[in-house]
Amino acid sequence: MTIKGPLGRGERMNFRKRLIISFAIVIVVPILLAILLLYGVRFLGRGSDQGLVTDSMQIMNRYSRRAYETILEQARTDPSVLLNTDYLQKENENLKKSYTSLLVRYRDQVYYNGLSEHSNLDPEHLPSFGTGARDANNFTYLEGDASTIVRQIDFYTINGAVGSVYLLTSASGDLPEAKRLIIQYILAVLAILILTAVFLTAWIYSGMVPQVRKLTEAAENIREGNLDFKIEMEGKDEFARLGSAFEEMRARLEDSSRQKLENEKEQLALISNIAHDLKTPITAIKGYAEGILDGIARTPEKQEAYVRTIYNKAGEMDKLINELTTYTKIDTSGIPYNFRHMSARDYFDDCAGELTVELSNQQIRLGYANQLPEETEVIADPEQLQRVISNIVGNSVKYMGHADGHINMLVKDVGDFVQVEMSDDGQGITAADLPYIFDRTFRADSSRNSNTGGSGIGLAVVKKIIEDHGGKVWARSTPGKGTCIYFVLRKYQEEEVR
Incomplete structure (x- = not known):
């Protein structure tokens, strides 16, 4: 639905000009017309016995003129x-x-x-x-x-x-004639003022009230929750600008309402995903615990294996809960940061060392290369940056799809930025799914994700943290060959003091 303002042949005059012109007309026009009337009646009465005259002598002279003519005729005929x-x-x-x-x-x-x-x-x-x-x-x-x-x-x-x-x-x-002249003059001025007021009222009304009516109709639609309409106001006057602002407000409300619905959908999807993903480790924990209680695991080695499995499944649950906590922080822009000045080369070297030990336990090899100069520094939160790397690596491990996998980490200098490349030789991501992998709750394969665990917000957390650091993250992937995720951080550079 489109609410349009009244159309005119030309550009509508703005309200301020209308008021100025109206004020000028109210002051000037009655004065001009009164002056014209005052001088006009003087000429209307000259040479006419029936007309009005303004010269006081002629008014008084008129009273005795007819009697003069009668008596003059009498003096000539019968004195x-x-x-x-x-x-x-x-x-x-x-x-x-x-x-x-x-x-x-x-x-x-x-x-x-x-x-x-x-x-x-x-x-x-x-x-x-x-x-x-x-x-x-x-x-x-x-x-x-x-x-x-x-x-x-x-x-x-x-x-x-x-x-x-x-x-x-x-x-x-x-003199009665003078009184009548004054009364007629006052009535004429009043008539002029009334006609002027009626004209100006109609003129201002035609330019203002229809616009107000359209805006009122739009406001009533918004009050009733109907945002599926558009406001179009012609011209460049105050009401056109108000209508434009009103339309912008309506559009923002519509976008906000749409975004709210999308967020609610995402939240429901996330809750559904986490509930489903929590059910898997809980079922496993329950099963292994029952096996211990029922005496199925009779040997110490089997009991230790059962307990270790329970421990690992509890760790998966803890990770899911942490992801949910992080999700709520992302939604409220409440991720706590502790930025500090640090050496980029040393930091990523330490991260690679920790990853090597962690991945070796999962029979995955880590290839690492750091091409940064020694003096390269960044401003970052080490803990949150560690979360970024952990989430990327965890995502690669989760979708590796085969044993004896390989993950490469390359850190290099790209001008004003430090670029980190994290690549794997996993299953890869299809071109249709690749643009959405950083969206919250996105899952490229829900059935596979259910088996591997995870709520789908790991890469969304990566994007949020990198952007809060003033950087950028993106990905490239080839199905069947693997995926490479890139992110950049701005380098710290001291400004020269002149």
Whole structure:
């Protein structure tokens, strides 16, 4: 099973860049759009009675413009109406809704004053006849405590008298239009912010949540013990790297689980081998002991032979138990070492002397040659190195397959290493089995091994000890002619002090 991340047309942007861009958009875009809105509405309202405008004077001017046009038309057609107080009162009431009041000056006197009693405007400050703005697009602005926008309409009566109608719009109070503009502006900014937030949330969600979902699915598989799947994440962002690390972890867990199963198999095979191999000497010991007890061995010579056989079989059992102990130490990397600096030539000479005596008792000849210079030295554990040689020789003796065997031991200098070659003229090992002889519990011939004894971990111990010494071990063999096992140890060399 393969868990794949979502595919895209291009390379997916990493999460850090997404956050940086999102932060920039949240800060910059609303400001830019708000500025565009602020300046845009100014142009939308120019030249239109229905549009919004941002200039405060134009906003206030708009309130009195229509009334101005109506009264101007009246002044042209029937100016006498402008002296009708009922008409003026009605128009003034309508204009108050737009913060505008009427004032009529006739023959240089205030004829009608629609200003509220709280107004601070002095009629004397109003433009005189013929001096005010003369069209709908212009007005006069009076500054001061009573800031006022003034529209002026001059008129003549039938008898030739002059008068002026003033539309006075207060600029000192809050205007409803300005409030609406502010509300619309705030709503527009909020709308922009909401749309931006929705966009950024969807953008970040699309890049993050699907990846998290895939990793969650993978984690659930691992939690349930299912390691038979593969995680594939596209791109080079943080989630891709996390997915890669997750896949590496899964692969390691799978390898560890597989290795654990293999180790358990090896342990069961070892236990089975040792149990079987222990049964053989125990059966022999039991049989010879019964022979002594039953009086079968009546002569001293026969009794001595029986006791010696029992002793030898007990030795085989002891060796099997020692192999089991060594196996547990190999499995936990707990072989104790006592490294020391020693002469390689002298050490291997001593080993050859001991082997000569031991093998002669088994009618096996030892050929020995040491080609090392006198000054050759190594750093090694003598006891564990002796175990290496003993295991190799023991393996050769075990599978010799004929009487009057021959084992050769050659020690020579190969540059930075000391090389030891242990060869025999035994049965040899097939090419199919040769790569596995250093594996724990491996047996080239289980039935033959059962007769000769041994758990199958002797050469595995050799490999472990040599590798812990920084060396290497390998083998060559020809079936029917014999086997040669090689191992090398690094020579001790003093560094020159400059």
